[in-house]
Amino acid sequence: MGEVSTTYRLPFVDYPDFGSYQCIVTANGTDNTITSSPALITVSPQGSVSANPSTQAVSRNENASFNCNAQGGPNNTIVWIRGNFNSSSFSLDAPLNVSYIINSLPVLDYDSSLSLTFVNGSDGGTYTCLALNEAGVGSFSVILQVMLEIITDPVSTFTENGQSVTFQCLADSFPSPQYYWERFNISSNEFYMIPNENKSYLMIDSVVYEDNGRYRCIATAVMDTVRSNEAVLTISPSGSVEIDPAFTITTNGSTVTFTCSARGGPNNTFIWTRSNATGSMANETELMSLAAMIPIDVDGFLHLAGPLIIENGTELTLEYINATRDGGNYSCVVINEAGFVAVETTLYVAPIITLHPQDRLVTQGQYFMLSCLADAFPSPTYQWEKMNRTSGYFEEITDETSSDLRFNSVNFDNFGMYRCVASSEGITETAVSRAALVT
Numbered sequence: 552m553g554e555v556s557t558t559y560r561l562p563f564v565d566y567p568d569f570g571s572y573q574c575i576v577t578a579n580g581t582d583n584t585i586t587s588s589p590a591l592i593t594v595s596p597q598g599s600v601s602a603n604p605s606t607q608a609v610s611r612n613e614n615a616s617f618n619c620n621a622q623g624g625p626n627n628t629i630v631w632i633r634g635n636f637n638s639s640s641f642s643l644d645a646p647l648n649v650s651y652i653i654n655s656l657p658v659l660d661y662d663s664s665l666s667l668t669f670v671n672g673s674d675g676g677t678y679t680c681l682a683l684n685e686a687g688v689g690s691f692s693v694i695l696q697v698m699l700e701i702i703t704d705p706v707s708t709f710t711e712n713g714q715s716v717t718f719q720c721l722a723d724s725f726p727s728p729q730y731y732w733e734r735f736n737i738s739s740n741e742f743y744m745i746p747n748e749n750k751s752y753l754m755i756d757s758v759v760y761e762d763n764g765r766y767r768c769i770a771t772a773v774m775d776t777v778r779s780n781e782a783v784l785t786i787s788p789s790g791s792v793e794i795d796p797a798f799t800i801t802t803n804g805s806t807v808t809f810t811c812s813a814r815g816g817p818n819n820t821f822i823w824t825r826s827n828a829t830g831s832m833a834n835e836t837e838l839m840s841l842a843a844m845i846p847i848d849v850d851g852f853l854h855l856a857g858p859l860i861i862e863n864g865t866e867l868t869l870e871y872i873n874a875t876r877d878g879g880n881y882s883c884v885v886i887n888e889a890g891f892v893a894v895e896t897t898l899y900v901a902p903i904i905t906l907h908p909q910d911r912l913v914t915q916g917q918y919f920m921l922s923c924l925a926d927a928f929p930s931p932t933y934q935w936e937k938m939n940r941t942s943g944y945f946e947e948i949t950d951e952t953s954s955d956l957r958f959n960s961v962n963f964d965n966f967g968m969y970r971c972v973a974s975s976e977g978i979t980e981t982a983v984s985r986a987a988l989v990t
Contacts (some may be wrong), residue, residue, distance in 0.1 A: 566622035595687025596623035621682030646685035675725020699724035705782035709889035722770035735765035760814030787890025811883035826880035846888035874900035878928020902927035908987035925973030938968035
């Protein structure tokens with residue numbers, strides 16, 4: 552129903568009150584009317600702007616959209632900007648210069664809907680919908696959250712004792728992620744947090760053998776916590792391998808056990824070889840080529856070394872030792888993907904007489920010899936001795952160091968008691984044969 556006063560009052564302007572208004576004048580008793588020019592009431596959208604959803608969380612590479620609504624008008628212009636609207640940068644006295652304000656803003660979209668495609672963490676944050684007309688400006692801000700995701704996992708690393716290593720980890724989200732690093736504890740069979748490591752990288756300035764193992768990064772954001780794939784730090788055993796005992800002296804028929812230990816790792820593999828083995832040495836060049844390529848193909852190395860391997864594991868046990876068969880140098884070879892090393896030990900076998908000289912009955916001028924054999928490692932040397940008939944003690948015979956004592960033409964001075972003494976380099980213990988009587 553129209554107003555019939557010369558004055559039209561709107562005591563409380565509401566958003567729907569915008570529009571054109573006219574005054575129509577009618578003279579009493581006539582049908583004549585006069586209509587005024589229209590008057591436009593523009594109602595500011597301030598306080599009416601809303602957007603849906605106000606907060607949205609999406610995964611990386613998904614799409615996001617927001618819808619904005621505003622009342623007031625007419626001629627509302629709706630735009631979207633990144634961040635918040637700084638009203639102090641503009642004069643907002645009516646009538647507003649809407650075009651000037653819009654052209655001064657980094658507008659993302661000139662529509663009531665804002666669509667973002669294939670979003671990532673850099674797209675997360677605040678977006679503001681602005682509704683403008685000549686009467687004023689209204690705004691409403693929304694938040695886009697991007698779900699946390701690891702985009703770069705730390706990579707397994709191979710190194711040596713004393714070197715520096717760095718693991719890199721990168722996560723993407725909004726709000727930005729925080730980082731932590733964990734290491735696996737073999738004893739407790741679980742990961743534990745490394746203190747004071749809260750960057751996207753983990754640096755170990757000078758690794759020690761015990762730093763080997765499994766590492767991973769933890770990324771946290773407001774909405775979630777994610778764990779990276781594990782990275783393994785493999786440290787070469789080079790410089791850490793020891794054999795106990797470093798060498799040993801034993802006797803024929805005994806049993807000896809060598810124990811090999813190494814640091815570094817993980818996944819150290821132990822094998823034993825004879826250092827003087829005559830196995831497939833044609834593979835030596837290929838073995839060294841394999842070992843020079845990091846990470847080492849451990850299975851390939853072991854396959855090629857197969858003919859040379861006499862034992863697997865940290866222990867080598869030799870039973871019923873025979874000097875000729877078992878004496879010599881043995882190597883413990885320790886290998887992992889970061890490197891390999893061979894350390895040598897020696898099995899010394901004390902001499903034992905295996906053939907004693909025999910008593911002989913001879914005639915003057917006859918040729919004969921006494922023979923003596925011993926077994927030892929290193930190979931035995933011999934010294935013949937003859938008993939002094941006066942003192943009763945055996946004395947060395949000069950230059951008689953063969954296993955055979957030869958008499959080219961025996962005479963009466965040659966009769967008596969003879970024996971051989973076998974010795975081996977590096978071994979203080981000697982073997983003395985039974986005495987042989989030459990009559």
